Amino acid sequence: MRTVKQVAKASGVSVRALHHYDHIGLLTPDIGENGYRYYGQAEMLRLQHILFYRELGLPLAEIARILDDPAFDTRAALLDLRRRIDEEIAQRRDLAQTIDRTLASLDADKALDDHRLFYGVSAEKQAQWEAEIVARFGDLGDVAVRDAKARMEGLSPAQLLDFKAEIDAIHAGIVTLIEAGGTPSSNAAQELAGRHYRWVCRSWLPDAAAYASLGRMYVDHADFRSMYDALHPGMAVFMEQAMVCHAQTVLQGRVQ
Template sequence: MEYTVQKLGELAGVSTRTLRYYDEIGILKPARKNSSGYRIYGQREVDRLQQILFYRELGVDLKSIKKIVTDPAFDGADALKRHRQQLVEKRRQLDLLIMNVEKTISAAEGKSSMADKEKFEGFKQQLIEDNEQQYGQEIREKYGNEEVDKSNARMLNMNEQQYRQFTQLEQEVLAVLREACETGDPSSETAQKAADLHKQWLAFTWPSYSKEAHAGLAQMYVDDERFAAYYNKVHPKAAEFLRDAVHIYTGFKK
């Protein structure tokens, strides 16, 4: 039972290029080469190829497969578990992505029937609704209806460019905050920059900035688990850290 590249390829359903590649990376070497340099595979190689293809179908990368098939002491099931973890994480990311894409699409659809001029109205409207639904009640209780309505009104008055700046600033706040958290010091320069960015971000929608409101809001980020969860995406203690940084930034005393 000896096979040339093509025969083995047909048998296993892979291209000859693949077999040469597997030889090249040392994952499946032919049993021998004939006088003209042709690759000759035997039964052992067939079995091994099956094994390789089995793991390949499960999405395992060739480097890991190599370890599994070459080192008999290597635990395949264990490797698969780690692999599963990666896949599950990948799916989580994909789920988030799809949710965002769908949000964007439905926002865009709400707008497409309208005039071109009102391009982002639907998008912003959606954002406000989301926000209201998530945090509306608490914010209204704390800051009063007027303030919140004014804030929403400001957002509705944003144009597309402002909106993009707004979302970008949001990203920046999170990025700097994450970096700052690593320092562990809320009075560090980075932390204070995060607080400043957060103020700027706030200024986009909050009608009147005040140190007290800023400090109070920061406290709420800690108290309200939904806010906390939002910030803690970037670091387990990000919400607390931001509060401390903002309290220093605003000169707020406990």
């Protein structure tokens, strides 16, 4: 049997995340007479499945549904995970090769092939997201999508890399804040929300209502929620609350 600290050290999952998994019933350890949590072989194997599915971007609710299915079979699940990972590796390999080509072209000061610039990015997924934005925001969403495309097409390869680096830094800051016990309305969170809003404005210009609605989309939409909760349990909700707070306290009434 292993204590929660031992499991955290072995798996790389924070104690706080393990407590969260216990709280939502995703990974429930035994409770000893001393009140401590103890994890046996079955719990460790279940945690392995949880982490693998998280790496693939599945939301925690979907992982729980899979693992709690009465027909769940460990071997079949591992084979399915291996298939999914092979597909993910193939896509990531394409992305890595695209980055390598972009860096090589930048270093050599050569023009980039527009078609090769986006190998590894799923056009189908992009089209799905755009359709959902239009469905959620109506005509404003359609304008925003077209405006965002125009802005992104005008970016140089170096600017595109900077665009990605900035959102990665924002996400890392939010994870650090959550781990430190910060709240969405705190000054630190609102500074990050402001930075996030400025990042969003690099591709489209939402007003207060649209920015708040974007935050709610991070919670409501399975892909977005999965992406954020894979970075940290509860991050999607934290993002939504921080964005709504920022919209109400900073953006409300601002001339767009």
